[in-house]
Amino acid sequence: MNLRLISFGNSTIGLRYDDGRPTEMVDFLFQNITGSNYEEPWTTLRLEDHGGDEGFWLWQDDTLLFKEESFEIMANSLMSQVCFTLAYESKAGLLLHSAAVRTEEKGILLPGRSGAGKSTLTAWLIHHGFGYLSDEMVFVASGSDQFRGFTRPITIKSPARHLLPQLLKKERLVNGILQSESLDMVAPEQFGVQVVKNLSSIDLIIFPHFEASQGVQLARLSKAEAAFELMKCLANARNLEDHGLSEAVRLAKTTPGYSLGYGDSAQAERAIRQLVMI
Amino acid sequence: MKMNLLAKPVQKPDYHLEMMDGEMLLYHLNETTILYLNETASLIWQLCDGRQTIAEIITLLSEAYPEAAEVMAAEVEETVQQFLTAGCILIT
Numbered sequence: 001m002n003l004r005l006i007s008f009g010n011s012t013i014g015l016r017y018d019d020g021r022p023t024e025m026v027d028f029l030f031q032n033i034t035g036s037n038y039e040e041p042w043t044t045l046r047l048e049d050h051g052g053d054e055g056f057w058l059w060q061d062d063t064l065l066f067k068e069e070s071f072e073i074m075a076n077s078l079m080s081q082v083c084f085t086l087a088y089e090s091k092a093g094l095l096l097h098s099a100a101v102r103t104e105e106k107g108i109l110l111p112g113r114s115g116a117g118k119s120t121l122t123a124w125l126i127h128h129g130f131g132y133l134s135d136e137m138v139f140v141a142s143g144s145d146q147f148r149g150f151t152r153p154i155t156i157k158s159p160a161r162h163l164l165p166q167l168l169k170k171e172r173l174v175n176g177i178l179q180s181e182s183l184d185m186v187a188p189e190q191f192g193v194q195v196v197k198n199l200s201s202i203d204l205i206i207f208p209h210f211e212a213s214q215g216v217q218l219a220r221l222s223k224a225e226a227a228f229e230l231m232k233c234l235a236n237a238r239n240l241e242d243h244g245l246s247e248a249v250r251l252a253k254t255t256p257g258y259s260l261g262y263g264d265s266a267q268a269e270r271a272i273r274q275l276v277m278i
Numbered sequence: 279m280k281m282n283l284l285a286k287p288v289q290k291p292d293y294h295l296e297m298m299d300g301e302m303l304l305y306h307l308n309e310t311t312i313l314y315l316n317e318t319a320s321l322i323w324q325l326c327d328g329r330q331t332i333a334e335i336i337t338l339l340s341e342a343y344p345e346a347a348e349v350m351a352a353e354v355e356e357t358v359q360q361f362l363t364a365g366c367i368l369i370t
Binding site for chain 2: 222223224225227228231237238242243245246249252253
């Protein structure tokens, strides 16, 4: 069985997987994510392919988590489980539910909980020239003014699929796109984009919230409002001294924060580009 | 429900405060709840010391901000009610 270490946010897990389809799945999901050779994994996930009706089995240590026939659904479940498991033991910094992109000059956090439109907006932005860091989670080490993104494939849920028709009319795993009924997972390289695996500066924090048929509503947040919003997006608060409050406050004090309501990704892009110019 | 303006609100202990430009984050370490308070709500929180009645808080803030005096009573009552709902004050 193969073993891959996956590290993020001072948390390392092991992932064991069979040859064949599990290897194809793991290579697709984690091609841009490295593991630390210096940290012991605190737990190990194991992906088995039993074929036929039995399909894929995903274990965490000795516990069977999921059985699933569908390659695409298991790929999504595996990615979700890896994110959850990394966050569970993440420490010494803020692990945020946040997308992240950057221009040449500026790194931009896009924090938001599920449904805020992070992934769709990220896909739009990188399709239009922004560098890609993550569509789901970022880590800011304590005391640092830089962050790292979890550079997974971009996950577009079916309600937003119509926004990217030219990109998603591809077959399964052809050209790095994995399609299922409920979502599409797209390798960021598909957008012809630069994947930023290094640390990036934190220059803007923009909290997006998608609402169909609304125009762009951009508002500068006070420091307290930004810190409050950051706390709502924190995924590892239980592992942090004072539940991460002092670090969220530090970040909000040093980085301008904005609320961005939008119903159209092109309008949101224009608003973000204006902020980048400031 | 009509609020008793002679009641004296008092902060519960164990809240961690972060003041930023007059606004405040109020965080309870054990209950892992967090509240954002704008400038007015921050002032009201600081006046919830168990010595002053709600009516006295309204008077103090109306004198300090005469341009907002007309709406101050409603704002104080609403904010105190929010504090009660969040569980961060007691009424004595």
